[in-house]
């Protein structure tokens with residue numbers, strides 16, 4: 767399993783960009799991967815993982831957390847409002863805030879808890895009808911609403927670029943949007959493009975198949 771290889775590519779990309787490695791968090795995306803592969807990556811010492819479904823994560827991470835300490839889990843898939851409480855139990859970060867109803871629900875649920883997760887707003891930079899995320903034109907207003915109306919502390923922005931377009935254009939756009947909103951976090955870059963995401967300022971890269979191998983089921 768090439769976790770080491772991905773880490774050294776990450777290190778090289780940081781060097782090239784003149785960035786400190788500690789600024790870039792590698793999220794190992796373990797969705798749909800057999801537990802054995804996940805266990806192997808845990809045994810190699812990696813502790814930061816991403817999942818795209820609450821239910822799948824709940825079947826996997828509470829068990830692994832008993833066995834390995836210091837694990838942090840990131841939700842990188844869409845979140846339904848009726849699963850907010852379950853998500854807050856399971857995840858240390860949520861990358862997919864994309865509508866007022868969800869933001870309000872999270873804000874409410876957080877009040878009853880001692881720790882709040884890190885929160886990212888997903889942006890649909892390609893304006894794809896089938897894709898989740900706030901439209902670029904609505905973003906600044908939505909962030910303001912999250913902050914002023916819901917009292918949420920937003921850490922950054924997240925994007926999944928359209929598969930048919932050059933990802934770096936979308937990474938650059940996301941970086942610009944984050945900057946103008948005073949946000950430091952940039953969740954961008956996957957197996958095929960994380961190096962260009964790092965060059966454009968990614969703070970969280972989400973790498974699945976390049977670490978674990980091909981997903982057994984195609985669940986994008």
Ligand SMILES: *Cc1c(COP(=O)(O)O)cnc(C)c1O
Pocket residue numbers: 795797818842843926956957958972973974975976985986
């Ligand atoms: C599956 C997934 C990834 C990882 O994709 P790979 O191409 O396997 O690296 C990253 N981000 C999101 C939102 C995903 O759903």
